[in-house]
Amino acid sequence: MNAVNPDDFFEVIAAKLDRFERVPDDVLWEVATRDGACMLLSRSDMEPEWTGDDLTDRELAARVCAGCPVRSECLELELRTSGDQTLGVWGALPAEDVRALYPVWRSRRRRGGQLGDEPGGGR
Numbered sequence: 870m871n872a873v874n875p876d877d878f879f880e881v882i883a884a885k886l887d888r889f890e891r892v893p894d895d896v897l898w899e900v901a902t903r904d905g906a907c908m909l910l911s912r913s914d915m916e917p918e919w920t921g922d923d924l925t926d927r928e929l930a931a932r933v934c935a936g937c938p939v940r941s942e943c944l945e946l947e948l949r950t951s952g953d954q955t956l957g958v959w960g961a962l963p964a965e966d967v968r969a970l971y972p973v974w975r976s977r978r979r980r981g982g983q984l985g986d987e988p989g990g991g992r
């Protein structure tokens with residue numbers, strides 16, 4: 870089996886986010902906060918026990934995100950709002966991956982004419 874080229878990995882993820890290009894921030898925000906698995910957990914008594922240990926908490930968050938129905942919306946919103954300054958886990962990706970994805974995502978959007986030059990996406 871061939872190894873996946875990291876550039877292709879991020880290009881594939883960024884391409885999947887293209888469908889949100891014209892979706893306003895507030896719509897993404899509403900969907901993520903309404904349907905996000907972490908939001909549902911925080912409104913219930915099933916919230917995971919955060920340990921305060923960064924690695925453990927990130928693994929826990931990644932597991933919560935893995936079952937989330939709005940991972941793509943969440944990731945798109947994080948790319949727009951935090952960009953390469955992101956921290957934590959969003960859309961089931963750790964911050965290192967979101968930071969690596971950011972320039973690929975941004976480049977695609979520039980080609981599509983939707984971004985300015987401001988950090989975080991320019992919206």
Ligand code: SF4
Nearest residue numbers: 905907934937943960
């Ligand atoms: S992808 Fe993760 S952080 Fe984003 S809304 Fe879903 S559970 Fe929450």
